[in-house]
Amino acid sequence: MRPTGRLHLGHYHGVLKNWLRLQHEYECFFFVADWHALTTHYEEPEKLEDSVWDMVIDWLATGINPGSATLFIQSRIPEHAELNLLLSMITPLSWLERVPSYKDQQEKLKERDLSTFGFLGYPLLQSADILAYRAGQVPIGADQEAHVEITREIARRFNHLYGREPGFEENAEAAIGKMGRKTANLYRKLRRSYLEQGDDEALATAKALLKEQSNITLGDQERLFGYLEGTGKVILPEPQALLTEQSRMPGLDGQKMSKSYGNTISLREDRDSVASKLKKMPTDPARIRRNDPGEPEKCPVWQLHQVYSDEQRKDWVQTGCRSAGIGCLDCKKPLIEAVQAELEPIRIEARELENNPDVVKSIISEGTEKARDEAQDTLRKVREAIGLDYR
Structure with missing residues (x-):
């Protein structure tokens, strides 16, 4: 995950809840992609360190367990960079240019100068991130399948070129x-x-x-x-996409929750701020007065009920809104309670971690050491295959 500062409910429902489940089903490696952050935010280095530690604290506070998964920082594993360099020698330029998100991100981030080698090559760095651990599966949403597919193609090309050992x-x-x-x-x-x-x-x-x-x-x-398969020795296994269900967490305005839209609730946001934001959420514009009937499907608040409410509560909202039996503040009250209940244990754990930064750094140091052992083992095989083992 790219370090962009403190995480919000969109990150929690869209990614972290999947991680919480996967860490007990697989051997997982979760890392802070700080080099990836520089591909688009290279002009803001002063924000990077705080963003890294804020994000790790949020991971831990939500229940990501260093006893069940390996947590580390990308830039502390130089093997990522070495593998990225070696793979760049064999990766056709056209493969990188055709990745859908390359032009898509350039369009979305027009205010930034993304005509850099690092931005063009970020899918290759992602491939190195995956292949360094000879990963079997990569948890992604359907919109990210192209990134796993290019990783498979790069691994296949590498194995074809270098897997043909003598005899x-x-x-x-x-x-x-x-x-x-x-x-x-x-x-x-x-x-x-x-x-x-x-x-x-x-x-x-x-x-x-x-x-x-x-x-x-x-x-x-x-x-x-x-x-x-009629190829050579498999030095870099081809990873598979592990498609995980990604909950679309609606923001306070009904759009997807995103910092760029200014419609988020952060995981450590204080109780008063959370309550204030939810009370001020826009509702069905047709409900001007308390006794005007409304339509839940046109209301951003209803989208949040679909995330937090059980069927009985949803029926109450549908009936009460359309009949004007409940007001908008009535409708928001159980949502405020549900969001506060979800965030309170996260806030408590995060405060404990904020007060003990050495614990957080120790967890990352241990995870980095374990991850680097794995990456070094892969790089030994890669160097040997290419013919760079004469050191």
Whole structure:
């Protein structure tokens, strides 16, 4: 996540609630993408440090657990930059120019000079972020699939160029023999079905078969993954997009909650400010007087009820608004209570962390050390494949 300062309810419902679930289902790496922040905000370095620590505190306060996930800062892992550089040697310029968000962001951020090498290359840096950990899955929304797809293409191109070790076929056949006759015959049958008939089910079955083998080395396993698809040794596995449901958190004006729209409630906002903002929310413009009937579908407050209210409460809103049985302040009262109840434990935990900055920095230091071990292991394999292991 790019450090843009304190997080708001849009971040919580759109991303962090997914992270809270995923950290207990997978080995997760969550990092502060401070280099990515510089691709669009390179003229504002004075804001970066505070934004980094504010964001980490918000993560921890919402329940992201350093015991369940690895938390770190991107710029503290120089291997990200090295892998980005090495991948840039093989990545066609046209691949970067065609990423949909490249032109889209230039349009949205016209006030900024984004005609920089860093901005053009940010999808490649994202790919390096993913491939440095040989990630199996990347949690994203549907609008970000293009970023995972270019990562897959870059990994595929890298493996094609550098996975052809001398005697690859002979080494692969020798590895097959180590699995035992029955398993070896099944592997060959599945490989043939995929290469000759394009049977994707056979490919998936063969990959699952390889993962179960305990009598071959990791190197042989990677070699056989590549042999399955007629390529070389898999040095950088192709990640899959893990499409996660992204709740659209409406802002105070009914648009998507975003700092650029000035319609947010931050996760650490004080109680009085939260109550004041919600009380001042615009409502159905047809309800000029208390006894005028309204239409919930035309009211931003109704959008928030869809996030926070149960079916009984929603029915109460629908009926009361259309019949003028409830006023707009009546409608907002249970919302204010629900938002305050959601934010209060976050506020309490955040205050504790604000008062103990050394604890936060220690969590990041430990996570960075673990992440760097993983990234260094990947870079050793990459350097060896390219021929840079003569140091």
